[in-house]
Amino acid sequence: MKYDSQLIELKNLLPSAKSILIALPSNCDMDRFAAGLALFLSFNAQGKEVSVVCDDTIHVAQSHLFGVNHVQKNIPQTQGGNFVISLEGVAVPNSSSPQGGQAPALEKMDYVVEGNNLNLVFYILPGQTFQPSRIVPHYQGSGFNLIFTIGAANLNHLGNIYLQNQGAFSGVHVVNIDIQAANTSFGQTNVVDSAASSVAEIMTDVVGALGLPFDADIASNLLAGIFEATSNLTSQNVSADTHLAVANCLRIGGRKPEVLQNAIPASGGFDLSSLISPKPTVEAFTAPPISSEPQPSPEERPSGEGLAAESIEPEPGWLTPKVFKGGSVG
Structure with a gap:
């Protein structure tokens, strides 16, 4: 798999990880939502205790994704983590x-x-x-064994999910999956590929590399993310890896999203109309009127009828009887 070298440590941690958090960024688009929910469905199918959170409102266009009803706006309470009393000042x-x-x-x-x-x-x-100027009790850590961030260039991009729960990210192995070149590689595991067409493309490889469950619903979510991020596979960042990811999802039984005609850029092809010669205009042929009078058959037609009506003058003497006149010979 493409990202095996980045996933070595994570592969060792996954078997013992029972509680997993998937955090999506604010202003989350279809690609990131689809990738995050695909990972959620995969861990859920494996029997892990998994939660997915996003400090954003789910849009109508994203409501068809499988597992979207499991997205929460706040980190759920879990057992575990260290209780800390901070004495300020x-x-x-x-x-x-x-x-x-x-x-x-x-x-x-x-x-x-x-x-x-x-x-x-x-x-x-x-x-x-x-x-102390103030005494503040709080939890360090959250009880989660792993935290996956999907499509966030840094932790602040998670919005209130991070800003109001910074202690939950302390002491936990963070897996950072993203395509942005500005990503700060803040995780203990970083799968950041700015050459990838979409986060969903990366997730297709990651799910397979980790040996996680991969069914038709997961594949359909990933296809929705890839097609949305690439304008139905027409963008410049589509590569052979993109098509391979699509093929793998289709092979598993994933369903492609409906392709809208207006999703294809108008400038995406060549205008060949100027190279096509116009067809010459052909005047319509009008058949001559057909007489309805019955025509006589050849047997009934008098001799000579049907010849040209032009009169022929006979040569002079043609009607005079011919008399043979002998002459001298030799």
């Missing part, structure tokens, strides 16, 4: 520290169980002040 940056900073007033910390309560104890150095 008590630390200072320190590049020499392994943690990147330190709390000058803090000597050490511990916890004490008191009944049903867990008390955190902060030991303060003598003469120092330890007064």
Whole structure:
């Protein structure tokens, strides 16, 4: 497969991954939606616990995609992740520290169980002040074993899915699949190919390379993405790999989207009308009127009838009897 070298680590992680998140970018087009939902259907068929999220509204043109009813606007709550209490305003940056900073007033910390309560104890150095400006509880990580981002050049392109859940992306293996040259390769696994015609084209290869389930519904979604991104296979970035992806999807039973006539660019071909000579105009032939009077048969026709009506004058003496006159011979 084309992207085997990028997928080596992911292949090792997939068997133990039970919970997977697929994140789509804001302003998501048909290609990205189709690719993300195809991956969702494949993981779902494999028995994985998988969620697909997008900070965007699903458009009517995308509503025919298989699995579109599973798209959520927020990351679902899952079991797992680390509970963190952040004490703001008590630390200072320190590049020499392994943690990147330190709390000058803090000597050490511990916890004490008191009944049903867990008390955190902060030991303060003598003469120092330890007064957090704010205490913020939150989760680090989300309980997801893998996060796939589809068609996002960076994490901020996920909109509120990332901006309001940055901790959910911390400590999780992120798989970044995209075609944009501006992609920042922010994932631990990056499958970024700016030469590909569409994200759906890449996903066709990725699903096969990972050995994931691949049925007719998945193939139909991928075909919808490829055809939309390439204007029905007429764009300049269509390659042999594009046609191979289409062939693989059709072979599995995928259905091609309806091709609209106005989807084909008007300037996509040559105008040959000027090279075609106009056909000469042929005047219509008018048959002469046919007489309805009955015509006599040859047996009934008098002798000589039908000859030319022109009169012929006989030579002089032609009617006079001929008399032979002898003459001298020799």
